[in-house]
Amino acid sequence: MPEGPEIRRAADNIAAVLVGREITGARFGLPRLRRHARSFLGRRVIDIETRGKAMLTHFDHGQSIYSHNQLYGVWHVVEGHTLPETSRSLRLLLQTQTHSAILYSASDISVWQTAELADHPFLARLGPDIMDPGLTWRDVSRRIQEQPFRERELAALYLDQAFLAGNGNYLRSEILFDAGLHPRKRPSALSRGELGRLARSTLAISRRSYETGGITLAPRLANQLVKQGLKRERRRFYVFGRSDRPCYRCGTPISRSEANSRRLYHCPHCQPGPSGE
């Protein structure tokens, strides 16, 4: 569940059962962290914060747990204390009287004094969070036009956590498709209208992904595809993972390429290239 919207969703689920409640059980799966478990017993969770794809679980004794799911991490929340049957490795367990929140497989976990989180090297580099409810499309538009971002290719920008935190590889393809912009274009070459569209798409697609649990398609199209019996993985995205399949808007085969060592998808017709590519 790696990109910003899904991380925020996971955070909501965890917050619903942990925030304000006393921790009655705690376990760290990584050997180097095991000694920390007892310091969380009897404490309360104040807040589950997310910054891009990073999650911060804040406790009432001034400590916080940093976790980043990378590609593999996955949170489970269950009622009671019976853990799910799984072959995944348990990396963090937090329990209350009534619930368990379990993080599996993630390896990037650390314990911090809340006050010292400003020193966290990854967090310090993050740009504005796409899931920040206060972030407006005008903010995004302004950000895009800042130096040095305005001179870089959109494909690179939309993976760069220093530009906007929380974007990831599928959002990159999906946002640029929604905005109708070729990934090789640069903000400095965009018209006022294109900039506005890009900024609005950035927020609209990530917020939709949050609401739907990872589906970027407009609800009407998504429902249509459900009726056609497509499996969930086949009916999430406009272009991501759909190489050579027809574009939902124009029928042109979706093209797959590579940018920043990650696969990138776009519709050659709906997202015309800088040189008519």
Place this chain on the structure above:
DNA sequence: TCTTTATGGTGAG
């Protein structure tokens, strides 16, 4: 049983 791939990120050159 192997190799490959992945919605992520780091650090060296």
Place this chain on the structure above:
DNA sequence: TCACCCTAAAGAT
């Protein structure tokens, strides 16, 4: 830009 780290599932043999 590249090699590398991380872990799990899917694909190839």
